Amino acid sequence: LVTRRTATQIVVEHHESNWAGQWRGVLWAAVNIHYGVDLTKIQAKDIRRDGNVAFVTLPKPEVLDFSIEPGSVGVMSKSTAVPKIDDILNNTHRRLLEASLRRAALDFAQQRDLLPTRDQLVKQLNGAVLLLASEVGVRLRFE
Numbered sequence: 001l002v003t004r005r006t007a008t009q010i011v012v013e014h015h016e017s018n019w020a021g022q023w024r025g026v027l028w029a030a031v032n033i034h035y036g037v038d039l040t041k042i043q044a045k046d047i048r049r050d051g052n053v054a055f056v057t058l059p060k061p062e063v064l065d066f067s068i069e070p071g072s073v074g075v076m077s078k079s080t081a082v083p084k085i086d087d088i089l090n091n092t093h094r095r096l097l098e099a100s101l102r103r104a105a106l107d108f109a110q111q112r113d114l115l116p117t118r119d120q121l122v123k124q125l126n127g128a129v130l131l132l133a134s135e136v137g138v139r140l141r142f143e
Contacts (some may be wrong), residue, residue, distance in 0.1 A: 002064055003036040003094075006114045010105045011021050013095050016083070023079030023087070027097035031105045034065040035115050053139045061121050066102055073098075115133035 011028045041059040048055050078092045087093045109115050116124065122142045129140045 001036045001039050002034045003035075003061070004114070004116055006032070006033040006035070006109055007069075007116075008033075008105070010051055010101060010108060011110050012100050012104045014052070014097055015094075017018065020082040021080030021084075023061060023077060023083040023093060025075065025077040025079075025093045025097050027073065027075045027094070027101065029101060030069035031103060032065070032067045032069065032099070033063060033109055033115075035109075037061055037121065038064065041138055048076070053141055057143045058122060058125075061116065061118055063106065066105065068101070078094060121126070 007030065009028060009030050011026065013024075013026050015024045016022060037058050037060075042056065046057040046059075075094050075097065077087065079087060079093070083093075106115075125142045129142070
């Protein structure tokens with residue numbers, strides 16, 4: 001159940017220097033983060049009923065999908081001879097920058113409160129199910 005969709009542009013920088021030389025790289029990309037709860041993780045023990053109210057204990061919110069917008073990735077790299085040769089042969093610089101993109105995007109989203117806390121998510125879902133309560137006859141309450 002996706003409860004929050006975030007789209008943003010992320011910039012990742014890396015600088016490395018050792019006996020073989022040095023390189024500096026920057027990668028930027030537009031990313032999408034879908035955040036919420038995986039309903040397949042709800043088990044029978046997470047559901048209880050009290051009269052006409054069904055209580056559901058939600059699993060911990062998590063990233064359900066992370067994707068990079070096609071065509072949005074850009075890379076700039078500057079290096080001395082040995083790191084440049086390694087990069088040409090193995091595409092090392094881009095792979096290293098891409099490997100840190102997901103973590104950078106999630107850090108960015110968490111620092112700016114773009115991903116709801118568990119309490120915020122429960123409140124949001126409980127507000128949404130109030131609209132359905134009169135139609136079904138059984139009230140649903142998330143915990």
